[in-house]
Amino acid sequence: xxxxxxxxxxxxxxxxxxxxxxxxxxxxxxxxxxxxxxxxxxxxxxxxxxxxxxxxxxxxxxxxxxxxxxxxxxxxxxxxxxxxxxxxxxxxxxxxxxxxxxxxxxxxxxxxxxxxxxxxxxxxxxxxxxxxxxxxxxxxxxxxxxxxxxxxxxxxxxxxxxxxxxxxxxxxxxxxxxxxxxxxxxxxxxxxxxxxxxxxxxxxxxxxxxxxxxxxxxxxxxxxxxxxxxx
Numbered sequence: 001x002x003x004x005x006x007x008x009x010x011x012x013x014x015x016x017x018x019x020x021x022x023x024x025x026x027x028x029x030x031x032x033x034x035x036x037x038x039x040x041x042x043x044x045x046x047x048x049x050x051x052x053x054x055x056x057x058x059x060x061x062x063x064x065x066x067x068x069x070x071x072x073x074x075x076x077x078x079x080x081x082x083x084x085x086x087x088x089x090x091x092x093x094x095x096x097x098x099x100x101x102x103x104x105x106x107x108x109x110x111x112x113x114x115x116x117x118x119x120x121x122x123x124x125x126x127x128x129x130x131x132x133x134x135x136x137x138x139x140x141x142x143x144x145x146x147x148x149x150x151x152x153x154x155x156x157x158x159x160x161x162x163x164x165x166x167x168x169x170x171x172x173x174x175x176x177x178x179x180x181x182x183x184x185x186x187x188x189x190x191x192x193x194x195x196x197x198x199x200x201x202x203x204x205x206x207x208x209x210x211x212x213x214x215x216x217x218x219x220x221x222x223x224x225x226x227x228x229x230x231x
Contacts (some may be wrong), residue, residue: 018067019071020192022091027096038140043164045099083126104188105188106183106186108182109181128202132166133189169183
């Protein structure tokens with residue numbers, strides 16, 4: 001059993017799982033390289049967060065909802081992913097450095113989405129939006145590495161900062177005050193990726209997008225943002 005000074009059992013949040021494969025040599029190497037020179041877990045967590053946020057392009061079009069496709073090591077190799085695999089990657093990198101981590105999920109309303117993605121999904125409700133929680137200085141802190149900095153710039157939204165001490169959650173408005181994200185439902189936190197539950201929710205809410213393998217689309221979401229976004 002692994003506990004901190006206050007007594008909670010953190011064992012489930014430091015071990016590898018099928019999806020959070022923090023024992024992958026590539027994950028371990030990336031975590032060590034990214035955090036090189038950091039002196040504290042806070043510094044290491046912040047370095048990992050910014051690497052996952054900005055070095056891995058947000059891509060909602062190529063959804064591989066197999067276990068292999070959702071693994072942290074797979075996202076690391078591909079260099080892109082939507083919010084859930086990016087959260088899984090951050091969780092794995094943290095565990096590789098012995099920082100307890102878990103996954104959190106919520107349903108959110110996205111008020112600033114490209115026309116094409118909206119047509120594919122047929123709704124602005126994003127179910128199972130994924131983020132990571134890291135256990136730092138005796139408490140769980142939310143970290144949301146979904147949207148890379150260059151994408152945020154195109155949408156005229158401040159990229160989410162993370163200091164390791166305060167929750168980093170999706171922006172409620174863009175720089176002009178227009179509504180951006182709204183949390184609708186909290187789905188809780190998990191020591192591992194609830195893949196079957198996530199798949200079922202996607203099938204229920206996005207039948208057109210998910211039917212016949214239609215969830216694997218071409219195109220670059222970031223390149224659509226300047227012309228398609230709401231103004």
